[in-house]
Amino acid sequence: xxxxxxxxSKQHQVALERIKQxxxxxxxxxxxxxxxANRYVQLARNIAMKVKAKIPLELKRKYCxxxxxxxxxxxxxxxxxxxxxxxxxxxxxxxxxxxxTKVKSKK
Numbered sequence: 001x002x003x004x005x006x007x008x009s010k011q012h013q014v015a016l017e018r019i020k021q022x023x024x025x026x027x028x029x030x031x032x033x034x035x036x037a038n039r040y041v042q043l044a045r046n047i048a049m050k051v052k053a054k055i056p057l058e059l060k061r062k063y064c065x066x067x068x069x070x071x072x073x074x075x076x077x078x079x080x081x082x083x084x085x086x087x088x089x090x091x092x093x094x095x096x097x098x099x100x101t102k103v104k105s106k107k
Contacts, residue, residue: 008051012051015047015048015051016056018047019048019055020056022047023041023044026040026070037069041062041063041069042068064093064097066090066093066095067092067095076092077091078091084101085100085101087099
């Protein structure tokens with residue numbers, strides 16, 4: 001095997017830039033072509049898995065964990081708040097994700 005051209009930190013930095021760019025393009029093209037937006041999400045996930053980088057939290061909440069489709073609130077997803085959590089429902093696959101919220105301590 002040959003040596004990688006970039007160091008690991010540089011690979012992560014390039015991967016994160018590309019992931020952010022793919023999510024921005026998915027956001028732009030969503031209303032004209034939903035399949036292409038979903039493909040951009042899939043490409044971003046593949047890049048993250050290839051270099052073992054984590055997708056930033058604000059971007060991670062923008063796609064469905066079950067069908068990997070790009071989510072737009074009010075269009076193909078529903079966001080509801082419950083006690084102690086936020087529930088994001090995907091209207092494409094009819095599944096949901098529960099995200100816990102921090103509870104403020106009463107001191």
